[in-house]
Structure formats: C-alpha cells, structure tokens
Amino acid sequence: MSAQKAPTNEMQRLTFWERIYLPEIARGMGLTFKQMFKPTFTRQYPEERWEPEGSYRGRPVLVMEEDGERCVACGLCSRVCPALAIEVRAGETTKEKERFPELFEINMLRCIYCGFCEEVCPEEAIVMSKDYELVFSSQAEGVFGKDKLLVPVAQLQERLEFLRQYR
Amino acid sequence: MPQIIIDGQYIEAAPGKTIIEAALDNGITIPHFCWHPALTVAGNCRMCLVQVGSHKKDTDGSLMFDPSGAPVVNWIPKMQIACATPVADGMIVDTVSKKTEETQESIMEFLLINHPLDCPICDEAGQCKLQEYAFTHSAGKSRFDEQKNHKDKRVPLGPQVMFDGERCISCSRCIRFADEIAKQPVLTFVRRGDKVTIETFDNTQFDSPYSMNVIDICPVGALTSMDFRFKARVWEMSFTDSICNGCARGCNVKLGVMNNELLRIEPRTNMHVNTYWMCDHGRLAPKVLVENDRISEPMVRRNGVLTGTTWDEALREAATLLQGVKAHDVAILGSAHASNEDNYALAKFATSVLKTPHVDFIKHNDPTFGDTMLKVNDVAANGIGAHSVGIHPASGGATSDQLASKITSGAIKALVVMADDVTTQSTQLAEAAASLSALIVIASNVSATSHMAHVVLPLSSFAESEGTFTNTMHRVQHFEAALVTKENERTMGLKMSRWDKFGAPNDRWTHGSRRNSRSGWRIVQQLANAMGAQWSYANAEAVFADLAGHVALFNGMTYELLDQYQGLVLGKAATPEPVGVIYESHVLKPN
Numbered sequence A: 001m002s003a004q005k006a007p008t009n010e011m012q013r014l015t016f017w018e019r020i021y022l023p024e025i026a027r028g029m030g031l032t033f034k035q036m037f038k039p040t041f042t043r044q045y046p047e048e049r050w051e052p053e054g055s056y057r058g059r060p061v062l063v064m065e066e067d068g069e070r071c072v073a074c075g076l077c078s079r080v081c082p083a084l085a086i087e088v089r090a091g092e093t094t095k096e097k098e099r100f101p102e103l104f105e106i107n108m109l110r111c112i113y114c115g116f117c118e119e120v121c122p123e124e125a126i127v128m129s130k131d132y133e134l135v136f137s138s139q140a141e142g143v144f145g146k147d148k149l150l151v152p153v154a155q156l157q158e159r160l161e162f163l164r165q166y167r
Numbered sequence B: 001m002p003q004i005i006i007d008g009q010y011i012e013a014a015p016g017k018t019i020i021e022a023a024l025d026n027g028i029t030i031p032h033f034c035w036h037p038a039l040t041v042a043g044n045c046r047m048c049l050v051q052v053g054s055h056k057k058d059t060d061g062s063l064m065f066d067p068s069g070a071p072v073v074n075w076i077p078k079m080q081i082a083c084a085t086p087v088a089d090g091m092i093v094d095t096v097s098k099k100t101e102e103t104q105e106s107i108m109e110f111l112l113i114n115h116p117l118d119c120p121i122c123d124e125a126g127q128c129k130l131q132e133y134a135f136t137h138s139a140g141k142s143r144f145d146e147q148k149n150h151k152d153k154r155v156p157l158g159p160q161v162m163f164d165g166e167r168c169i170s171c172s173r174c175i176r177f178a179d180e181i182a183k184q185p186v187l188t189f190v191r192r193g194d195k196v197t198i199e200t201f202d203n204t205q206f207d208s209p210y211s212m213n214v215i216d217i218c219p220v221g222a223l224t225s226m227d228f229r230f231k232a233r234v235w236e237m238s239f240t241d242s243i244c245n246g247c248a249r250g251c252n253v254k255l256g257v258m259n260n261e262l263l264r265i266e267p268r269t270n271m272h273v274n275t276y277w278m279c280d281h282g283r284l285a286p287k288v289l290v291e292n293d294r295i296s297e298p299m300v301r302r303n304g305v306l307t308g309t310t311w312d313e314a315l316r317e318a319a320t321l322l323q324g325v326k327a328h329d330v331a332i333l334g335s336a337h338a339s340n341e342d343n344y345a346l347a348k349f350a351t352s353v354l355k356t357p358h359v360d361f362i363k364h365n366d367p368t369f370g371d372t373m374l375k376v377n378d379v380a381a382n383g384i385g386a387h388s389v390g391i392h393p394a395s396g397g398a399t400s401d402q403l404a405s406k407i408t409s410g411a412i413k414a415l416v417v418m419a420d421d422v423t424t425q426s427t428q429l430a431e432a433a434a435s436l437s438a439l440i441v442i443a444s445n446v447s448a449t450s451h452m453a454h455v456v457l458p459l460s461s462f463a464e465s466e467g468t469f470t471n472t473m474h475r476v477q478h479f480e481a482a483l484v485t486k487e488n489e490r491t492m493g494l495k496m497s498r499w500d501k502f503g504a505p506n507d508r509w510t511h512g513s514r515r516n517s518r519s520g521w522r523i524v525q526q527l528a529n530a531m532g533a534q535w536s537y538a539n540a541e542a543v544f545a546d547l548a549g550h551v552a553l554f555n556g557m558t559y560e561l562l563d564q565y566q567g568l569v570l571g572k573a574a575t576p577e578p579v580g581v582i583y584e585s586h587v588l589k590p591n
C-alpha cells in the first residue's frame, strides 16, 4: 500500500472532471438527442387501442350460443375461484342439459384474473376475454350479472382456439 | 367362530356373515354398489369381486408356507362376489391384488359404457359412489367410443322422487328398498341388457312415507329429490349433525346449509334409533318451520298493537308484567318442541324465580302419524325430556288441561309460553288466553298465540341452537346449531360453509339473513336476571352440565359422551350401548 491516505468520502473519490460535472451533462444530452430519432413505442391510448392476443387474460366472460349460455351451473368455477368472486345459482330447464344458471355473478372487485375458472370449466363455458377496460363508479356496479357476462361465441373464437391447443 | 384372512389380516368372523360384512366389521371396505347392509343381497353389480382361496396343504396334510412365511393359497379360479359369499373357516381373501384391481377396473369400464358422464349437471356429483370409484378403482380410460344409449331423463316415480334412466347403473337398491323396507313393492326393472330401466307398475306410484330414502341409497344420481333438485352442489353446503324434531323418534340427521339457508335434511346412521333411514315428513316439514313465518324481532304491545323493539326493552317489559302479578297467578308452559336445556331453564325459572307451581307443557299426539317403522304418534320431539327436566305441575299446580278454566276463573292471570301455540291444546285455552293480563310468548314462528301476546321474544329454532332432545325410547341426543343468528355469529365461524365464512358486505352471496333470535335458555336466563336472579350460563353446554348434576336421570351425561355414544338412555349414562358398525354408503368427502 502507498502512503497516500485512502479516500474517506465521495468527494475525495471523484476525479477533477467528474467533480465539475459538465462532461456528464453533455453525455446525458447526447443520449436524449439520439433517442429522438429512434421509433417510438408509446401508444396514444385511448385513441389508439391495444388489441391483445388470444393468450391474453382479460375479464372472464360466459360463452353464449344461439340458444343461450353454455354454462350448466355446475359451480366448479365458483368452487375453484381463489378470490371467491363467482356466485352461481342453478335452475332447471326443459332443454337436454337440465341445468342452467338462474343467476351468475362475478364480483369484478374480487376477481384477480387468474383464469382458474376458465381452466376448470367442464363445458368450456367461461373464458378469459380480451376486455381489460373495466370501469365502475360504485361497488354494486362491480358485480357483473349475466347481462354483462354473456358474450356471443363468435367474438370469442380466438381464445377458444388458443385454449384448444392445450387440451 | 370361523377364522379368515383378509389382505393378510386375521379376522374372527361371526358364522353366516358374508365376506363384505366380515370385512366391514373389521374396518375394511370392499368396493360395492348394490350391497347395502339393510337390504337383501342382489349380487348384480359385480363391483365387489375379490379373490378367494384356501390355505394349500402338503401331501402330508400340513399347511404350506412360502419362504417369506406367508400361506400358500389355493385360489378359486373365478373371482367371487364378496357380498354373497359366506365366510368359511380358513378362507383367504385378497381385495387388493393385481387381479382384483384389474377386475374392478373392468367392472367400472363396463358400468361407464352407457353412463352419460354429465357430472356437471348431476346433483349427486361430489358424493357419488360411481364418481368416487372412477377415481379410486378405474383405469381412467374407456375403449368404448360408440354412441351412448339414450333413455328417459326425467321420470317422476312418485311425488318426491325423480328418476333419470341414463344415470341408473341397475343396482336394484331402490327396488329392494321399496319391497323390503318401505313395503311398497311398486318399482321394477323393465326391458333387458343395455335397454334396462326402472318403472313403476301401471297405475301405481312410489309415494311411501319413506320414499326419499332411495335418493340417499342410490349410488349414483339416478334418483333425485324433487324438493332439492339443483338447489346447491353438495360441496357448497355445510353439514351439521342434528336431530329431527318431526316426531319423538328423534332420527339422527344432517342439516345441509348454504347462504345461511337450510336446504336439505338427510339421515345420519344411528343403529339404535333410525338405522339408515328417516321419513319424508322429517326431511320436508321441519325445514319449512325453520325457514317460513319466523318471528323476526322482539315485540311488545303498545296501544293494542305489537310493535318491534329491542331485546332489552322487551325483556324489561316482560319482567315488569310478571312482577305485576302474584307468584301463584303465573303459569308456565314449557314445550315438547324445545330442548331439554330450554325446558330445564324454564322449570328452574318457575321454581326459583317466579315460585309458581303451575308448570306444564302441551302434549302433541297425532294418532294418524305413527307407523310400525320409525314414525311415532308423539309428534313433538321432546315430550319425555320436557317432563323429566321438571316441566310438570308442582303440588297444587295446574296441568295444561286445567289452564283454560283457571284463567277464566281468574286464578291465573299471567302466562309464559315457550315454543308452542295454545290453540294446539284447546280452543278454550286460546280464548281464555286472550283475557290474560300478561301473555309472554317465547317462540320461533308466528302463531295465534304470538298474535295475542303482550311480549314476544323470538326463539331460535332447533337448527339455530345447540341442545339435546330425549326421544321416545328415552334416549338423550345432542344437536348442534347449523344456522348463524345474531346471537351465535361469533361461535359459528368454523362450521359455516366457505362462502358464508369469507363473505364481505359487498358480496351479494352472503346476504342470507341472520335472524335476530336467541336460544330458549338464554332468553329465560335474561328474563330471570331482569327479575333479579343472577344466572350466568355461558352456553347450552353449561345449562346441560347443571341439568346433568341436578336431575338424577341425566346424571353422568355430557355433550362429549352423548356424541361419542350417539346418545345415552335416561338413567343409564353409566352403561352406554356401543355405537356398533356405522355404514355410510357414499357421502361428501371430506365431510
């Protein structure tokens, strides 16, 4: 070791050029300047919307066929939901599948978009949609009933195909 | 006694028993569908096939053992059905061998050939024997890819039972129950092979008062309850052990609750009381009483009208009214519908606080109700209990028959009625009661009596409180609260279903009502304390401990012992009968 004293604070550790700071400012400006000519990634939301892929897990929705929902109110999604977001109450129909959801509600204040409901559903009746824009102004509005949950099967093709790859 | 070996375990089997019975007695369950301990053996499902053999003997007649010391077995070439093969000395049975396993898997594959596999729709899912064995005894794959058979799916067999032909596995349990237990032989198989189904004979229907038991014993979801269909999945309910209050038999039951609503009552095996069954009345009627026409809040009469008020206010009013009359002018009506605890508290209130001899209860006899199976004519759950804990007139006291005339003559001016309606005693009593200067009613349901009352105190029903009933065979049986009330909310946490437990106010599904009712003993205690007594029972168990210490017939009883022995007989707590083998065909697991 030399006789020179080891630096004890930040000031002593810096060289002269580092201490006057000007070269660093110039370097920073240079970087900023360079970025200005690169392509931008920022999106002008909401004018410019992002359309997710089929793999995206937006809010869970119920699949609606021509003759009504696919759901048979088996209650498995409600059972598996870690956030206890789903309530299903079954009723009886005269259709071949005797059961249907008289009431189906998802409390979107509870849902954590885990997709377990979709995974457990034996009827492929609940799927994660591409819808990520959820706005409500009261707690009561956050509970979605069948009116908001049912989505025609045609609009959910991409997700259904995505899921089939893994069946 | 024949000695047999099942899966290497030496077993002493009673002679005449079948393999499946001997196994069950020793805690081994052999998979089965059609066998039921209370029904004759049909031997048609073949699920119970096991390997049976005998110990091989050497030429010199000595038993042969392999190098590891295990017996060398002469297996019978064909598998035997455990439900119909009687045990014989020296028999060796293997219920877990590769061959047995393969056989079980084949039987499952066969049974599932035409089974619709609509578990998501089926009410049985979650407590289905077929579903259970599909996990434990099936290969999980089917070689059958042809079109499945279709049969009628919604056929009412009677007023309470709906039949689904596709789900039926033709075990004939329902047919045998109708023939042998319900003694109403109207069910039969029709057609053959994969077209076989069940029908009632022409112009008959299965409307036995015990018809709904076939729903429980049906191993699959082929028989469903018209009353319950699709109300809830089994796993969404919590099940609490209770006692039916439909009549004095006191059948052991389980109460199925979801969203704090009583949805289903089903039997619980107690070999000393109801064995495996209960009557349809017991499944349907108590439920209605728990859910309908309940008194929702304490009420006092103001300017001639019953007006809702707080508990404190109502209790104060009741105490003031009772203090306004002389001790001998007050009569107490306990109840054959209320628990031993509630009646004991009321009897104690009469003797130590009010000091009146006029204590009795109304007897409920319906000569048309009883039968030779379970139902008895005493249609209240606890008449014997009420009497034994002290609800009977002291010397000089009026009986319930004498009440009407005593009131009209002015000898009795005030009446406290618990859990009963005076019109069920006589119309005279009802008319007389209208002229009382104080009528205090502690009751669950709205009745003619509660309409006349000066003070009404809402009582928890048997489903909302803990206690004991004493049945017609003098057996004291313990029941627990299944529904949450404002009173027991803090102690119910563990028993509530998952949804009830974790609900928050912004979840609509927790909006099952919490009734503002209290247990009978607590109401009596609060009334006694409002009149200067110093009672301090913390819970029903404390009341029972006091009762067991003071009433000789109950000496030695505790809730723990009652649970352990599924009830104890009055005066015989020291010599309990053993519980015996409890067979449960298929239940929600873990329960």
Ligand code: SF4
Pocket: A060, A077, A080, A081, A082, A083, A084, A085, A086, A106, A110, A111, A112, A113, A114, A115, A116, A117, A118
């Ligand atoms: S996505 Fe997850 S949290 Fe949301 S409803 Fe489905 S299971 Fe529940």
Ligand code: SF4
Pocket: A070, A071, A072, A073, A074, A075, A076, A077, A078, A088, A117, A120, A121, A122, A123, A124, A125, A126, B120
């Ligand atoms: S799991 Fe599927 S079929 Fe079952 S209740 Fe949920 S959405 Fe309906």
Ligand code: SF4
Pocket: B167, B168, B169, B170, B171, B172, B173, B174, B175, B198, B217, B218, B219, B220, B222, B223
């Ligand atoms: S209806 Fe049920 S109990 Fe009757 S034969 Fe069919 S499976 Fe067995």
Ligand code: SF4
Pocket: B244, B245, B246, B247, B248, B249, B250, B251, B274, B278, B279, B280, B281, B282, B283, B374, B375, B376
């Ligand atoms: S026999 Fe009596 S105790 Fe048993 S279920 Fe019927 S009503 Fe209830």
Ligand code: FES
Pocket: B031, B032, B033, B034, B035, B042, B043, B044, B045, B046, B047, B048, B049, B081, B082, B083, B084
């Ligand atoms: S249980 Fe033995 S054949 Fe069905």
